[in-house]
Amino acid sequence: MLSALTGHGVQVNKAIVGRNAFAHEAGIHQDGILKDRRTYEIMQAEDVGVPWQPLVLGKHSGRHAQNRLSDLGLSVSAEQLVAVYRALMDIADERKIISDSDLVTVVKAVNEAAVVQA
Numbered sequence: 001m002l003s004a005l006t007g008h009g010v011q012v013n014k015a016i017v018g019r020n021a022f023a024h025e026a027g028i029h030q031d032g033i034l035k036d037r038r039t040y041e042i043m044q045a046e047d048v049g050v051p052w053q054p055l056v057l058g059k060h061s062g063r064h065a066q067n068r069l070s071d072l073g074l075s076v077s078a079e080q081l082v083a084v085y086r087a088l089m090d091i092a093d094e095r096k097i098i099s100d101s102d103l104v105t106v107v108k109a110v111n112e113a114a115v116v117q118a
Contacts, residue, residue, distance in 0.1 A: 016048050034067065072100060074107045083110045 003009050015021060024030050024040065032039035066081060076084055087106045088098050 016043075016050075021045070021050065068100075069103060069107065072103060074103065076107060076110065077114075080107075080110050080114060083113070 024033050029040050033041070037044070069076065069084075084106050087110065088102065091098055091102055091106070
């Protein structure tokens, strides 16, 4: 309500309600969150009205980030995953966060390259 009245959005790094409050980029954090949210979160995002989307893909994401591919309905072979990972790290070098559209674009390009090589 305050954001609507003042015209200023909530800071992304604001404790509890900011977009980054429940975000995890580091591979070890992602692994812990996927196994048990309580590992790194003392409260649930839903309890404070924030949608829970904990996995932020970036330069420090680990192998568990491939769960995001599954969430988006994307699948790649083990060989293709290496190519996808390298392409995503190039994107992460340019900008901090990798978006879902980046994932879709990279997977599509890797899949097309695999078809051409076959």
